[in-house]
Amino acid sequence: xxxxxxxxxxxxxxxxxxxxxxxxxxxxxxKGLRAxxxxxxxxxxxxxxxxxxxxxxIRKEIxxxxxVNPDIEVKFxxxxxxxxxxxxxxxxxxxxxxxxILLAGFHFGSIPxxxxxxxxxxxxxxxxxxxxxxxxxxxxxxxxxxIEAMYKNDIDILTHPGxxxxxxxxxxxxxxxxxxxxxxxxSSHGYLTVEYIKIAMKEGAKFVxxxxxxxxxxxxxxxxxxxxxxxxxxxxxxxxxxxx
Numbered sequence: 132x133x134x135x136x137x138x139x140x141x142x143x144x145x146x147x148x149x150x151x152x153x154x155x156x157x158x159x160x161x162k163g164l165r166a167x168x169x170x171x172x173x174x175x176x177x178x179x180x181x182x183x184x185x186x187x188x189i190r191k192e193i194x195x196x197x198x199v200n201p202d203i204e205v206k207f208x209x210x211x212x213x214x215x216x217x218x219x220x221x222x223x224x225x226x227x228x229x230x231x232i233l234l235a236g237f238h239f240g241s242i243p244x245x246x247x248x249x250x251x252x253x254x255x256x257x258x259x260x261x262x263x264x265x266x267x268x269x270x271x272x273x274x275x276x277x278i279e280a281m282y283k284n285d286i287d288i289l290t291h292p293g294x295x296x297x298x299x300x301x302x303x304x305x306x307x308x309x310x311x312x313x314x315x316x317x318s319s320h321g322y323l324t325v326e327y328i329k330i331a332m333k334e335g336a337k338f339v340x341x342x343x344x345x346x347x348x349x350x351x352x353x354x355x356x357x358x359x360x361x362x363x364x365x366x367x368x369x370x371x372x373x374x375x
Contacts, residue, residue: 136166136372138288139210139234139315139341144189145171146179149187150347152189152205156196158344159351160203162351166372169193170208170234174222175242178265181209183226190229208232210290212241216252216272218279219244227285234315236272236290245352252276256296270297278306286310288339291317293327304331313371318356319343328363338370 140155141148146251150158152169153339159167169189172182193207208230211220220235222240227233239257243249255269273296280286289312292298300323307314316323320343325333328338340356342349360370367373 132357132367132370133374134340134351134357134372135164135374136168137164137342137344137351137353138166138168138206138208138232138339138372139170139290139317140167140344140349140350141171141210142169144169144181144185145345147172148345152192153196154347155344155350156203156205156257158347158350160200164203164351166204166206168206168232170210170232172238173209173211173221173241173345175212175214176238177240177242180212180221186226186229206231207235208287211235211284211286211369212238213276213280214241214249215244216248216276216279217244218281219275219281220280220284222284225334232284232287234288235284235286236292237294237296239295259297266297270299273297274299274302277303281306281310281312283366286312288313288341289321290315291322291343293324294322296318300327300330301334304334304336307331307336308334313337313339316340316356316360317343318353319349321355323359325359325363328359328365332365332369336369338365339372340370341372352371
């Protein structure tokens with residue numbers, strides 16, 4: 132199995148990325164990739180995230196890199212934060228117009244749309260590994276939030292489903308199919324797990340294997356994701372960025 136594109140990488144525009152967009156593109160070319168997406172974090176996070184004022188600047192930078200690098204396609208994306216149980220994300224329509232690809236997922240430290248409700252969800256997710264009763268309750272809320280996000284936004288990739296927040300994989304997979312959203316097998320976080328891949332496979336979901344690189348050297352490093360896909364028995368034709 133060969134991965135020809137890495138659709139989840141972060142740059143210095145994220146605040147926690149260590150390389151420039153150009154650094155990521157050069158790393159992708161060295162790995163033999165035909166496409167790479169720069170998908171910095173959405174703006175509503177306490178510690179990091181792309182600034183709205185930089186959106187057009189990033190768009191211009193990526194357009195120029197595409198002009199001078201005809202051998203690789205560079206996509207402009209954002210990894211949005213899911214910030215509401217109603218499916219709201221922190222990428223508005225104005226920002227979406229500039230993007231080639233939209234990713235979304237749960238992240239600790241994201242600022243909720245409605246503070247009290249959002250803080251409650253964050254606390255549930257932090258405590259859920261310790262208390263089964265809270266885990267069950269948070270899973271229902273998280274699953275609803277993810278499904279609503281996919282129905283209300285044109286999300287191309289759901290990032291590391293199951294990381295940060297417990298979800299009902301079967302229900303999420305069904306909604307992903309309806310909305311043409313790929314479920315990410317993330318090579319950094321360990322999600323989707325082999326078990327979750329098998330569940331989503333049975334529902335007919337499509338997948339993508341990404342690095343979630345925060346340094347240029349990690350762009351295209353997807354061996355852990357590939358290994359989980361193989362262990363789950365996932366066929367190449369179900370992975371949107373894979374080939375023989």
